[in-house]
Amino acid sequence: MKSLWSKAGRVHRRGCRACSTLVHGAGRRVTAPRRRPTFAELFTAAYSSVFASAAIIDAVRKDERMKDLDRQLEDVRLELADLRAQNGGPPDELGPESLQSSISHxxxxxxxxxxRELKKNYWRRPQFxxxxxxxxxxxxxxREKVQLELYRCPDEASMELLRRTNLERLEKAIILEESEAAVPRRDPRTQRQMERLNDSILxxxxxxxxxxxxxPKDSLPSPSFDQAAKLLKDGFPRYSFRETDPGRAHVNTKLLNQANRAAIHNPDLGLKEKVGRVCYNLLISSYPPDMHTFNTLITAFDRHSGYRHFSESVIFTFFHMSKFLPTLCTYPAILHHxxxxxNHGRFxxxxxxxxxWDAITxxxxxxxxxxxxxxxxxxxxxxxxxxxxxxxxxxxxxxAPLNRLMVxxxxxxLLQFHMFHHAVQFFxxxxGAxxxxxxxxxxxxxxxxxxxLDWKAAMRLIRQLVRRENLWSSILAGRDVETIAYLTDRIYSLLDMVGLGYLRRHRTGRRLANIRLSRRKLGVFxxxxxxxNKRLPDTLAASPMRGDGKDSPYRGSRSRLLQMESLDKELVRVRKAIKAYEIRFLDPDMPMEFRISMVxxxxxxxxxxxxxxxxxxxxALEKTGLTTPKDAEEKTAAANGTEMELGLETPGLISEVVAGQQSRKPPAAMGPPTKQRHQQKKQEQERPLRLRDYNDFVEAFAARRALV
Known part of the structure; x- marks a missing residue:
């Protein structure tokens, strides 16, 4: 480029000064003069490098400090657990402070x-x-004996006691909540709202x-039931607005709830008399009942197994016929019911x-x-x-706001309805929160x-414990020594059940990759x-080995038996899930061709x-000597002949069924599907059965199922 500009400069010009100046200036080489860096620039560069080094050193020191604080926190938690164990274990769950904390937001x-976790569980819920x-x-x-000896599983009676909800705790929480006057309310304020409330209580x-x-009628008298029926005829209830006298209305509600609770729990009264007293109290009350009254009725009726359908009426009224604002104990009571x-669907x-996520209420x-x-x-x-x-x-x-009681x-x-892996994920x-x-x-x-022996739930729990650091420490935080020992023993049993026991040769890289676990993180966990476990006393420390120990020749076989039972149950669960989805694919909303192919x-x-x-x-019969191989072959051939006779392997069957939809004829009446009838039909026509439309297909399918 420079040579071109030089040649352009040597060309004869006609005296145009502007052109000469332009060509002469463009041909020169533009170079910037070099200068020395200033003191400010040198100081900024050195200052930045010093601060970068200081930031790196500070980050390293902070990381070490955080690790040291984590170790100190674990030591403090263990000491706190020891102190609680020496003082008689954790605080009473029925005390006022514990109840207040359990219903706090x-x-x-x-x-x-x-x-978000509940939404995931609801979205991924299994089919009904x-x-x-x-x-x-x-x-x-x-299996039960091996479970008891190897994993020390509790018996069925102990599990029933563990599954039973502590209703006394729930009732005391409701009583504690109704004594607070600062609970948010949604009471009627206009005459129209009061009329709607009267109608819902009626x-x-x-x-x-x-x-x-x-x-069924009992021999016990029920005068309150008759009085309640008379009040209904006289036009009760007749409520007043709570805003006129809030203090008196609050006392009235407490007395109403106490009377209803005493009437339902009275063993000397019959069913009609109990219900009659509750209805009579609701009708003659000066002020309308509130959400505390509904909570009391739900828990009181649920305490008796024969009265729970009355709780269903109260819950239906709350959801569909009232404008009451739920309290902190409302949803725990409904979930318990x-x-x-x-009732897994309502739950x-x-x-x-x-x-x-509910679009109705x-x-x-x-x-x-x-x-x-x-x-x-x-x-x-x-x-x-x-x-x-x-x-x-x-x-x-x-x-709805959450509290510990609801959680x-x-x-x-979730555990009651055998949704074990959903419960583990929520737990x-x-x-973690x-x-x-x-x-x-x-x-x-x-x-x-x-x-x-739920393999999927156990595997999901172990994955979460392995992938989340300090999750196991968070579970054990604040527990007494006996509880820590018990939970440690449960974890060792779960590891053995999924095949990750104390033997390291079982934890191969290929096996861990198949179950999506990291060898390093598993080792850390x-x-x-x-x-x-080492911090526990020797009398309470759990052993990683399940059963009789390393020298026992039966330990491995017992563990393998329970592992096979667990995997077999998982296969049954998957098979049931597939069957449930196949049934869903036959819904009328699906296209006819797709439904036919699914059938x-x-x-x-x-x-x-x-x-x-x-x-x-x-x-099996051949081994026992009850039949011969020839008979088995004849039965197999007869089954194959029946399948071919029904035309289920005929090419182009689906296209014929779809084409038959255009000219459908009512099928002939079909008698009982006996073997004699099919033999007669086979003699009449030598070819396989050709299904002309969907109705014939359903008819033949029913006959085949009966033969099988």
């Missing part, structure tokens, strides 16, 4: 984490068929009296209400229609806080996984468990299963 961060008929262990005296009384009449009545629906704290958000900036800001609100249907619902009821309910989320879980609830989670797949699978079962039965 969790922090916003804790509630946000648990709400899986919950209704879960995969369980069969009756086996040998319907509740009528429904409870109707249910009491439907029960659906747990003891084994999961209450979980959806708590998290704002929500949690009944606060809601706003989506149309109200347009042009309303404050409401838009309120709705955009997704940590506390969720959108479902046409409304934005506010979540433990959710845990117990580890509680511990810093929520204190009672010792009874922690023992129940680990014991249920061991008693049920095992060292942490061992460290806590074909299900029927073919059923035929294969039946053939395999027939072969296994024939082999």
């Amino acid at each position: 969790l922090t916003d961060d804790q509630m946000d984490r648990l709400w 068929e899986e919950i209704h008929t879960p995969a369980t262990l069969g009756e086996s005296a040998l 319907r509740l009384v009528q429904q409870m009296m109707y249910r009491a009449k439907a029960r 659906y747990k003891v009545t084994a 999961l629906r209450v979980m959806a209400c708590i998290t704002g 929500g949690a009944k704290y606060k809601r706003r229609h989506i149309g109200e958000l347009e042009g309303n900036v404050p409401l838009q800001r309120w709705a955009l806080d997704t940590r506390k609100r969720s959108a479902a249907g046409e409304y934005v619902w506010e979540h 433990e009821e959710i845990l117990s309910g 580890t989320a509680c511990i 810093g929520v204190y879980v009672s010792t009874r609830a922690v023992k129940q989670v680990l014991d249920e996984c061991l008693v049920a 095992l060292d942490e468990v061992s460290l806590w 074909m797949h299900i029927s073919a699978t059923a035929v294969d299963d039946a053939q395999r079962l027939g072969v296994e039965v024939s082999e």
Whole structure:
């Protein structure tokens, strides 16, 4: 480029000064003069390097300081556990301070984490068929004996006591809550609202009296029931506004709840008299009942197994016929009711209400229609806080505040419905969020996984303990020495159940990769468990070896037996889940072609299963000498002939069924599917059965199932 500009400069010019100046200046080489760095620049460079070195040294020292503080905290927690053990264990759970802490709100961060975990559990909930008929262990005296000797599992009576909710604690929490005058309320303030409340209480009384009449009559008198019926005819209830005299209304509510509680728990009264007294008290009250009254009725009726359908009436009134604001004890009482009545559908629906995913009633704290958000900036800001609100249907619902009492009821309910891995996931989320879980609830989670030999739940718990540092220390924090020893023994048993016992040769890299575990993190977790175990007294320290010890020839076989039982149950669970999804795929919302193909797949699978079962039965009978191999072959051939006769392996069957939808004819009446009838039909036509439409297919499928 420079040479070109030089040549341009040597070209003859006509005297234009501007052009000469331009060409001469462009041909020169522009070079910037070099200068020495100033003192300010040198000082800035040195200053920055010094500060960078200081920052690195400070970060290293802070990391060492944090590790030292963690070690000190673990030592303090262990000393606190020792002091509590010397003073008689943890504080009384029925004391006022413990009850107040159990019903107090969790922090916003804790509630946000648990709400998200509950949403995951609800979204990943199993099908209702899986919950209704879960995969369980069969009756086996040998397995139960091995579980007792190897894992020291509690017996069924002990587990029933552990599963039973402490109703006395819940009732005392309700009494403590109703004595506080500062509890938020939602009382009627207009005449129209009061009329609606009167109508809802009137319907509740009528429904409870109707249910009491439907029960078998007893010989005990029921004058209160007759008086309540008379009051209904006279136009009661007649309530006054609570705002006129809040103090007197508060005292009236406490007396009303005490009277209802005493009437329900009185053993000398019959059912009609108890219900009659409750209805009579609700009708003659000067002020309308509130949410505390509903909480009292739910827990009082649930204490008696024969009265729980009255609690259902109270809960229905709360959700669908009232505007009451729930209290801190409302949802623990409702969750407990659906747990003891084994109503898994309603239990999961209450979980959806708590998290704002129910589009019918929500949690009944606060809601706003989506149309109200347009042009309303404050409401838009309120709705955009997704940590506390969720959108479902046409409304934005506010979540229900959580407390420890509600958390433990959710845990117990998930375990009650055999949703063990969901309970483990929620339990580890509680511990990770810093929520204190009672010792009874922690023992129940680990014991249920061991008693049920639930491989998936045990594996999920171990994964969480391995991947989250200090999670095991957080579980043991604040526990007494006996509890720490018991929980350590449970963890060693769970490790043995999933095949990660004390033998290091079992923990190969390939096996750990298959179950998505890191060898290094697993070693860190095992060292942490061992460290806590070494701090225990020698009489309480747990042994990593399950059963008789290393020298026993039966230890390995016993452990392998329980591992095989656990894996077999997991296979049954997966099989049930597949069957449940196959049934869902036959819903009328699915396309007809897809449903037909699913029916074909299900029927073919059923035929294969039946053939395999027939072969296994024939082999078993052959070994016992009750049949011969020739008979088994004849039966297998007859089964294959029946399948071909029904045309289930005919090519192009689905296309014929779809084409037959255009010209459907009513099928002929089909008699009982006996072998003689099929033989006659085979003689009449020599070709396999060709199904003309979907109805013929269903008819033939029913005949085949009957033959199998």
